[in-house]
Amino acid sequence: MSEKVIRVKQQQKTKKLGDLYGLFFEDINHAVDGGIYAELVQNRSFEYCEIDYKEYTHFTAWEKSGNCEWSIETEKPLAKFNTHYLRVNGENGAIIKNQGYNNGVYVKAGKKYRFSVYLRNKNQEEKQIVVRVSDKDFGVCCGEGYFNCSITSHDEWKKYKLEFMATKTTTCGELQLIFADGGEYDIDMVSLFPKDTFRNGLRKDIVTALQEMKPKFMRFPGGCITHAGSLDKYARDSMYRWKMTLGNVEERPTWKNNWNCNQSLGIGFYEYFCMCEDIGAKPIPVLPGGFNSHTQEGAWGKELEEWVQEALDLIEFANGDCQTTEWGRVRAQLGHQEPFGLEYIGIGNEEIGDGFFERYPYFHKAIREKYPEIKIINSAGPFATGQWNRAGWNSAREHGSDLVDEHYYAAPEWFLANMHHYDDYDENGVKVFLGEYASWGNTYYNAIVEAAYMTHLEKAKAVALACYAPMLCNVDYVYWRPDMLWFNNHEILKTANYHVQKMFMENQGTDEVQVETENLSEVLELIDGRSLWGQIELMGEKIEGKVWDVSLEKKTGKIYLGEEIQISNQKVQHLFDVNDEEYTLSFKFLRTSGENGLRITFAKTDDQNMLNWHFGGWKGTESNVNATTNGRTTTVSNKSFGMENEVYDVRLEVKGRHIKTYINQELYNDFEQRVPEIEELYVAASIDETTNQTIVKVVNLLGEEKEVDIVLDGEEREKVTLMLLQGNQLTDENTFEQKELIHVTTKSRSVENNKIKHIFKPHSVTVLVFE
Ligand code: AHR
Numbered sequence: 001m002s003e004k005v006i007r008v009k010q011q012q013k014t015k016k017l018g019d020l021y022g023l024f025f026e027d028i029n030h031a032v033d034g035g036i037y038a039e040l041v042q043n044r045s046f047e048y049c050e051i052d053y054k055e056y057t058h059f060t061a062w063e064k065s066g067n068c069e070w071s072i073e074t075e076k077p078l079a080k081f082n083t084h085y086l087r088v089n090g091e092n093g094a095i096i097k098n099q100g101y102n103n104g105v106y107v108k109a110g111k112k113y114r115f116s117v118y119l120r121n122k123n124q125e126e127k128q129i130v131v132r133v134s135d136k137d138f139g140v141c142c143g144e145g146y147f148n149c150s151i152t153s154h155d156e157w158k159k160y161k162l163e164f165m166a167t168k169t170t171t172c173g174e175l176q177l178i179f180a181d182g183g184e185y186d187i188d189m190v191s192l193f194p195k196d197t198f199r200n201g202l203r204k205d206i207v208t209a210l211q212e213m214k215p216k217f218m219r220f221p222g223g224c225i226t227h228a229g230s231l232d233k234y235a236r237d238s239m240y241r242w243k244m245t246l247g248n249v250e251e252r253p254t255w256k257n258n259w260n261c262n263q264s265l266g267i268g269f270y271e272y273f274c275m276c277e278d279i280g281a282k283p284i285p286v287l288p289g290g291f292n293s294h295t296q297e298g299a300w301g302k303e304l305e306e307w308v309q310e311a312l313d314l315i316e317f318a319n320g321d322c323q324t325t326e327w328g329r330v331r332a333q334l335g336h337q338e339p340f341g342l343e344y345i346g347i348g349n350e351e352i353g354d355g356f357f358e359r360y361p362y363f364h365k366a367i368r369e370k371y372p373e374i375k376i377i378n379s380a381g382p383f384a385t386g387q388w389n390r391a392g393w394n395s396a397r398e399h400g401s402d403l404v405d406e407h408y409y410a411a412p413e414w415f416l417a418n419m420h421h422y423d424d425y426d427e428n429g430v431k432v433f434l435g436e437y438a439s440w441g442n443t444y445y446n447a448i449v450e451a452a453y454m455t456h457l458e459k460a461k462a463v464a465l466a467c468y469a470p471m472l473c474n475v476d477y478v479y480w481r482p483d484m485l486w487f488n489n490h491e492i493l494k495t496a497n498y499h500v501q502k503m504f505m506e507n508q509g510t511d512e513v514q515v516e517t518e519n520l521s522e523v524l525e526l527i528d529g530r531s532l533w534g535q536i537e538l539m540g541e542k543i544e545g546k547v548w549d550v551s552l553e554k555k556t557g558k559i560y561l562g563e564e565i566q567i568s569n570q571k572v573q574h575l576f577d578v579n580d581e582e583y584t585l586s587f588k589f590l591r592t593s594g595e596n597g598l599r600i601t602f603a604k605t606d607d608q609n610m611l612n613w614h615f616g617g618w619k620g621t622e623s624n625v626n627a628t629t630n631g632r633t634t635t636v637s638n639k640s641f642g643m644e645n646e647v648y649d650v651r652l653e654v655k656g657r658h659i660k661t662y663i664n665q666e667l668y669n670d671f672e673q674r675v676p677e678i679e680e681l682y683v684a685a686s687i688d689e690t691t692n693q694t695i696v697k698v699v700n701l702l703g704e705e706k707e708v709d710i711v712l713d714g715e716e717r718e719k720v721t722l723m724l725l726q727g728n729q730l731t732d733e734n735t736f737e738q739k740e741l742i743h744v745t746t747k748s749r750s751v752e753n754n755k756i757k758h759i760f761k762p763h764s765v766t767v768l769v770f771e
Helices: 204-211 269-279 301-319 326-334 354-370 387-399 412-417 444-459 496-506
Strands: 005-016 062-065 068-073 085-090 094-098 105-107 112-121 127-135 141-149 158-165 170-179 183-194 217-220 255-257 261-263 282-287 344-347 375-379 403-410 431-439 463-468 472-474 485-487 492-494 511-518 534-540 543-554 557-561 565-567 572-578 582-594 598-606 609-616 622-629 632-640 647-655 658-663 666-672 682-688 693-700 706-713 719-726 743-750 755-760 764-770
Touching (some): 005 693, 062 068, 062 085, 068 094, 141 158, 170 183, 204 485, 204 492, 217 269, 269 282, 269 301, 301 326, 354 375, 354 387, 375 387, 387 403, 412 431, 444 496, 444 682, 444 764, 496 764, 534 543, 534 565, 543 572, 572 582, 598 647, 755 764
Parallel strands (some): 344 375, 375 403, 403 431, 472 485
Antiparallel strands (some): 068 085, 105 170, 112 158, 255 261, 511 682, 534 572, 543 565, 609 622, 719 743
């Protein structure tokens, strides 16, 4: 058998890698509160309410015991936007208790903690208050301190602080305020932090894990939290307004977070910028475009000007001189004299709706005129293809955006079928910022498929930035999975996907170099490229209606179904079994009630594999086709549509792997359902001019080992360090019980004559660094 060779042309640079690999910080899954923000008290300012989440009240996470009355008051608040506080009136020994996040407050024996609270003593004398963390299971004290609450006027809030050392460890503690002498008090901003945090009060273990990845950039603060909410900045559910997130934490508002919780804003834009600096990542803030794509509401005229001004002010805040500019001065007052060196700004997050693209030009023009050096990122919807992806690209080309932010979450098979997704993109045009992507899952298989895809991202000339999403998830507040880094109140869990991202990020290199291979097949087909046959079914998605005049046309003739079919919610109606290359399904449809539409299933081979045309999906507003492969679903085509309660002519055409949908004879979806394929090995190579290293990344997705000669043309290398990601089964997943099931091992060996022979293990990711 002929030798397999990977030849790396160290001198032949093919692409500047720039800031390719970075992070996406999204405040989802309690990533901030109960996550990276080290505050241990939940609902510390009694601001939680049902607008944030239907189960919340101002008392959420709080309990009381002993003889004690309590109420929520708003009459004389601590600050303009911190409007609620707790009034307690109790006898000696009355207690209020905070339950923290997860199972409770975590404190570790021997570590110090900082407590603070704002109080208004409503008594005639000084009173003692004991602060204690008590284990909820055993009722034992794990650490405590006390202070005396002095007499104040009835209007005066006073801040009390104390520090104590934990004497016992607990992961299920509660913070208690024990009113030793009883009395009446107003209470706000009850806070407990570990003393040992990452700079500005961030959780050390999480931030360190991110810092260790050596990210080139960090996109923040979301995700949907960027553009969801009200346009009114004073509303409880305000859209993200960066200026409101600055300053003393007790003076910041708290908002509804789109992901079913409250955002305390303890981490605001200043803290995000500092965090970027601390972990060595360039900041990429994303701002709303004055338009809520969830509700299609937007600002115009003077109101839109205000939004545009916010974007300009943010650039000044980040980069402006600390003496001569207004927002540069604000930054300096907050503690950062030097500019943050902002290079990029994003406007919009996966926007759906013309409303965004009508407003984007105002932002673009104003930013370009005032700050021509800033790279402006446009937005391209939630899918890899389709109407809003095209709208984003058209807008970017028309206005001259520097990058377009693409998002997609897909089955691993989609990634396998679309390794060359970016090959046709114009390398001299607007660049791709792949601002959110992941394959559905945290298994070893997901991670190695992502690694294979990353070798292609690295080589794709049009791709400038890429980051996995979402980044963080608290195990007890899961609104989105998979996620890169999981945590509870005391531990973190690095997923296989984290390891892949880290391997690629810390070994990115500065320039891609040419690789040539010998005797390695480019494509070994994974599944046959058969046409899309199987069962055809109909189902109502929260609607009632009827279907009639049903026919299936094939090369061999046309079949009619005589009867009218009643459609009801979730009731699956089997229509046909198809085993033909080409077929056309036609029928008439009327929705009689409900606000969604009809699911038309085709090419269904079993419950895990099918295509679904959601005709009138997403509350009747879309015509989407989703592919489910091995139980994992990907949106493969999307288009806006407005379903009414009227009769529609519906047609689905399948020709081989080409699919077209028609509504009232108008073409809606038109796409090729690509076949997943596997390359014999996935290879990318780069050099790092700062460290003078040559880096080769190799992914083996096959279940057999591959022996390969790696040959370096050019500069002499003496040593290679090999990092290997290893798991046993493709279904393996790191868990808190088995954190290291999938892990990276490192070893070094010498290199002779610029050549090594290496056996790439089955299902493996290897990064080789030559020096
Ligand atoms: O990452 C999860 C969500 O996915 C983001 O908030 C949004 O941008 C996308 O829909």
